[in-house]
Amino acid sequence: MKKSVTRVFYISLVIAILFIAWGVIPEETWPNWNLNTVTNNVQSFLVSKFGWFYLLSATAFLIFAIYLIVSKYGNIVLGKEDDEPEYNYLTWFGMLFSAGMGIGLIFWGAAEPISHFNAPPYDVNGDGEAGRVAMRYSFFHWGLHPWGIYAILALALAYFQFRKEYPGLISSTLKPLFGDRMDGSSGTIVNTIAVFATVFGVATSLGLGAQQISSGLGFVNENLSNTVTLQLIIIGVVTILFMLSALTGLDRGIKYLSTTNIVLMFLLLLFMLFAGPTNFIMNYFTTTLGSYVQNLPFMSFRTTPFSPDDTGWLENWTIFYWAWWIAWAPFVGMFIARVSRGRTVREFIIGVLLVPTIFGALWFSAFGGSAISLEYHHGMDIQTVINNVGEEGALFTVLENYPLQLVTTLLTILLISTFFITSADSATFVLGMQTTGGDLNPDLKVKLAWGLVQSATAAVLLWQGGLGALQTASIIAAFPFVFILIMIIFSIVKAFREEAKQHDLKRRKYK
Template sequence: MNKVTRVFYISLAISILFIAWGLISEDVLPDWNLDAVTSLIQGFLVTRFGWFYLLVTTGFLIFAIFLIVSKYGNIVLGKDGDKPDYNYLTWFGMLFSAGMGIGLVFWGAAEPIWHLFDPPYTSGSDSQAARVAMQYSFFHWGFHPWAVYATLALSLAYFQFRKGEPGLISSTLKPLYGNKMNGGFGTVINVIAVFATVFGVATSLGLGAQQIASGLDFISGSITNNIGTQLVIILIVTILYMLSALTGLNRGIKYLSTTNIVLAILLMFFLLFTGPTNFIMNFFTTTLGSYISNLPEMSFRMAPFNENNASWLQGWTIFYWAWWIAWAPFVGMFIARVSRGRTVREFVVGVLLVPTLFGALWFSVFGGSAISLQLNDGIDIYKVMNEAGSEAALFTVLENFPLSTIMSVLAILLISTFFITSADSATFVLGMQTTNGSLNPDIKVKVVWGVVQSGTAAVLLWQGGLTALQTASIIAAFPFAIIMIMVVFSLMKAFKEEAKIYSLKRQKRN
């Protein structure tokens, strides 16, 4: 591990300290345990700075749209003449799997039902509440999160592949701060990125373990969804994703990502055509239109005159925006790594449009089926979620359609492959961030981060502290949002300088 940097040691020490803190019982430190402290800080941030998260995330979307139509759209993320390393299907599969694969499966049926019974504002009827519920599900998983990812990933890919800089967050700020990024300032920025990545991914691994256990409980009836089952699942999946990590990017992650997309499409289209097809497609079309037409209003909505609506926004929209920013170092670095050879315009359109449309269709199929069962067929999914958790919503929906056992098995396979791909991608990204941007991090480094991720998820599942871990990651999003604002200005400065050089070359030729 001779290539590791001080970012590795500092980040590893912080990770171990946080795990140790998470193990301290509430009885020992009633006011200073991890859950209490992080909840207090997060509550302050979302209450006092919710407007900041909202404006920043919307700003990234405006910036991404500007890049599509700007004169910088033809800049290649690589040297002139470089071709993409992966075809479109593999590329979409990779960025989608790393971006929000487990989340979509976990929340696809559950989130619209939560919004149906706890809407963002008062609705006059069940049908109106259903439309608003789906519209906000589109909103939370649509253009905004992918604009956050696209902004950082584009900057990382540009500086790494076109300018030859190391694939680090600090490298994207060199146009603004020069060689200061090679010192302590750069180290702080990279440690924040590693912190957000470790705890964000560990939380997702915990959520994935809960949902796999829920699915096994549903199918078998004899496997109980408890902490013991979840820990065994984490152990098995850890072994699988470490094997995948050892095979490298072009084998493990590439094949798993393609498998993810195929399984996801199979599951989605099966439910689409065995479920209430007309209802789903009408719901999709209507909601897509209302999402696009209401996008500006939703993007800036804060509800200053209604405390209940403001509380809803803090618990859902502001929480999501902070969560996506916390995930940006991990997803951004991974998307950048697999996007060499794309143009700026091709990259931004691909990252924004394709996952957003797929996610909208996914929510329409699973959330639409759930809402149809709830409102039209008397299946109380809301009650199931309150009793067994959000992870049970997916299997409750599948249970009410043909070949439910086969589809549930397919769903568990899909969650497992998303689980493995996300963890595999994270070990690669953490390896990059802690070895000065190496495109092929040392296997030992990846193993260390793999163990840290799984160990963190297992320990905090055991202690019931996943919420504290998630909250800690979101707290890291606040300073990282400021870093991302600087990244935007740095990228624009680099683009303008490149445009000047190109203009001078053209004048000389003429």
């Protein structure tokens, strides 16, 4: 391995191996201290005592990102003044989707709106209002808030790495606050926390992908049942594929697969827009977009202080999502930063916030809208399918009701597989970079080691408890990283103010 491998690599790897070994121990062997029991207890404590903290933090990150767009700091270049963007817009957006939430959109695209339609977050007046609330909350969970979280960390990483020439580490973003202490044990702690948030956040996504590929294969071939065994086999096969992709590097494997992902997503989206109830979908999209913007403050701060026993929906959906996005932030943030050199702060944040949010809204309107239309207008019961086979079966059930069902199902399985590969490949790059002192081309052995850790973690969580275990791991991993993100905001403000002062001095001297 390269000499650049740091203490973070060895410490994180040892703890990760111990965690995987803990998860392999059967529940009956250690009933009170097995992985599933302990993590469930920790997760219950966090969501019941700190749910409000997740809500306030996620909203604060979004508000700060919007402030930067309109501030005087918007013209700062993420790099040297003469740096040009490394990738064109299409490739850049493709990488954002691939890293940001590709598998999740496919997994939840039909399942989440139909779930909210049948079990709204609060009492509503009739099915029509339930449909409006269902799509609005789907926009909310996949819109501005998650991309605001990503934008803050990615901005800090890109600014300090490309403009200030600091190592591309999470700890480097805190140097304006803590100085050289970030080069020692304090920095090691910060980077280790970031590594674990990344491992669990990505493992959650890989687990969801394995569940849905398994479900899709069951729709194609009835002899294949959606079992944990099949899901583990899928993880093994895709692990081999994304490790082969890792051999080709960022500019070949991930770049080409990311472009492929965005093309396949557009094809599937266009199919559903025209094969499905087109007018209903577009009317649904338009009215929900306005409703989302109008109700954004209410949804951002909504809790249930007068109904403490009615927190299940909030904990299972909004708080889980905010924790998942925070857990994903180190991975997505570092990857977005890596591919965003040369863009201004304003251009960067507008692109990261708006483009994925609008595309995600269209996606949910097309697939979630089609699912709700099948229930509302045609009397189908897709919720029963979800109850019987899981959320992963919702999308395939929707596709069964439209032409070319076999083709679209196979296309969806292919799309999930390529997203699986690019997410895992991107994560191995980020984890390798984070554990080799910010090396932009981490050693292949380091990347392969983290690839195995990610896959093993996803497999252990699926084996221990399926979707519930994946959600639990994300919420726990995200909690310590929230505090790091809050400190990063203060670090960005301090660094930008100092840069503004320097520019003022230069202008005065020139005069």
